[in-house]
Amino acid sequence: MKNFIYELFLSLSLFICLCSCSTKNVSPKMIKIKNDDLNILISETLVTMKDFKEYIVANNIKTVEDFESKKIRSRDIYYEMKFNDDWPVWDVSWREAANYCNWLSIKSGYKPCYIFSEENKKSSSCIITIDKTANGYRMPYLRELIILSGIKDGLTKEKYEKENLCNMEQDINETVARPVYEGKMNDYGVYDILGNLAQYCNDYYLKEYDYFDYSLSPFGPDVYTPDPDQVYYNSILTPVRCYMGGFWCDTYESFSKRIIMNVNELSTEFAGIRLVRQLK
Numbered sequence: 001m002k003n004f005i006y007e008l009f010l011s012l013s014l015f016i017c018l019c020s021c022s023t024k025n026v027s028p029k030m031i032k033i034k035n036d037d038l039n040i041l042i043s044e045t046l047v048t049m050k051d052f053k054e055y056i057v058a059n060n061i062k063t064v065e066d067f068e069s070k071k072i073r074s075r076d077i078y079y080e081m082k083f084n085d086d087w088p089v090w091d092v093s094w095r096e097a098a099n100y101c102n103w104l105s106i107k108s109g110y111k112p113c114y115i116f117s118e119e120n121k122k123s124s125s126c127i128i129t130i131d132k133t134a135n136g137y138r139m140p141y142l143r144e145l146i147i148l149s150g151i152k153d154g155l156t157k158e159k160y161e162k163e164n165l166c167n168m169e170q171d172i173n174e175t176v177a178r179p180v181y182e183g184k185m186n187d188y189g190v191y192d193i194l195g196n197l198a199q200y201c202n203d204y205y206l207k208e209y210d211y212f213d214y215s216l217s218p219f220g221p222d223v224y225t226p227d228p229d230q231v232y233y234n235s236i237l238t239p240v241r242c243y244m245g246g247f248w249c250d251t252y253e254s255f256s257k258r259i260i261m262n263v264n265e266l267s268t269e270f271a272g273i274r275l276v277r278q279l280k
Contacts, residue, residue: 027048027050027051028043028044028045028046028047028048028051028180028275029043029044029045030042030043030044030275030277031043031044031188031189031190032279033148033188034279037143037147038144038147038148039278039279039280040144040276040277040278040279041275041276041277041279042140042144042148042188042190042274042275042276043190043274043275043276044189044190044191045088045180045181045183045191045192046088046089046180046191046192046196046197046199046272046273046274047088047089047100047272047273047274047275048085048086048087048088048089048180049084049085049086049087049088049089050085050086051089052089052092052100052273053085055100055103055104058103058107059103084179086179086180086181087177087178087179087180088177088180088192088196088197088272088273089272089273090177090197090270090271090272091268091269091270092268092273093265093266093267093268094200094241094263094264094265094266094267094271095121095122095126095128095265095266097139097200097273098114098128098138098139099114099116099121100273101113101114101136101137101138101139101273101275102114102136102137104136104137104275105134105136105137106136108136108137110134110135110136110137110277111131111134111135111136112131112134112136113130113131113132113134113136113137113138114128114129114130114131114138115128115129115130115131116128117129122266124238124266127239128239128265130202130219132219132278134278135277135278136277137275137276137277138202138275138276138277138278139199139200139201139202139273139274139275139276140199140201140202140274140276141201141202141203141218141219141220142201142203142211142214142220142242142244142260143211143214143218143219143220144276145193145199145201145244145245145274146211146212146214146244148186148188148190148193149186149193149194149244149245150186151212151259152212155194155256157252160194160252160255161252162184163184163186163193163194163195164183164184164194164195164196164248164250164255165178165182165183165184165195165196165248165249177196177197177247177248177272178196178248180192180196183195183196183248192248192272193245194245194246194255195245195246195247195248195250195255196247196248196272197245197247197248197270197271197272198243198244198245198246198247198261198269198270198271198272199243199244199245199271199272199273199274200241200243200263200271200272200273200274201220201241201242201243201244202219202220202241203219203220203221203241203242204220204221204222204223204224204239204240204241204242205224205225205240205241205242205260205262205263206220206221206223206224206225207225209221211242211260220242224239224240224241225240225262226238226240227240227262227264227267238264238265238266239264239265240262240263240264240265241262241263241264241265242260242261242262242263243260243261243262243263243269243271244259244260244261245259246258247270
């Protein structure tokens with residue numbers, strides 16, 4: 001009887017362990033970064049089309065076929081675009097990216113970072129706040145990418161070209177992105193910090209704000225600069241967020257001119273999603 005109880009206990013323990021591990025088996029792989037400035041997990045690559053399709057199917061948002069055909073139609077004026085599972089997902093709004101992070105957090109048993117003020121998350125009146133104490137998945141802050149990219153210490157042309165794909169021959173069908181593992185790994189073991197796609201960040205965009213001096217405000221400014229076009233046409237003040245970086249084919253000179261860009265929360269841009277989790 002004792003042996004039966006013991007074996008039953010071992011079986012239950014193994015089952016619980018396997019269930020726990022499966023919920024935290026997240027793609028892409030997370031890399032631990034711990035130094036004087038950072039104590040985080042950050043995804044080895046950008047979130048791929050395959051990763052995002054799982055979210056679409058699980059939430060019955062739209063069919064995968066609709067998702068892919070929409071992306072193709074939105075760009076076929078200029079290119080005959082190709083979409084493969086190992087490409088980073090793009091043409092997704094900042095808000096969709098935040099919702100994806102929340103879904104992944106709940107799926108993995110973590111506390112979501114993004115708090116939506118309304119059930120209708122696509123509403124322009126829906127305000128999103130970020131719980132900085134939550135342990136779930138989120139997009140990076142500019143400070144984190146500035147440190148990990150080497151921009152903090154002054155990015156040289158040699159380092160940029162070593163870690164980006166700008167010297168590869170450009171194919172018109174692959175203008176937007178390259179497969180995630182075709183890029184370059186940096187000294188931290190993270191791919192495509194300096195290219196492939198620009199990357200969404202949590203920080204508000206504020207004109208003339210010095211994002212490189214983050215000692216007093218590691219999470220960026222508390223206010224933002226409205227999108228003048230949106231205000232003019234819609235009379236709506238929707239927050240504007242930052243994204244950093246450029247495309248895989250950008251030269252050092254073009255990248256240097258637009259390290260930090262801005263995007264309206266509801267707009268879609270050529271920006272990818274990189275996952276971060278804060279460690280204690």
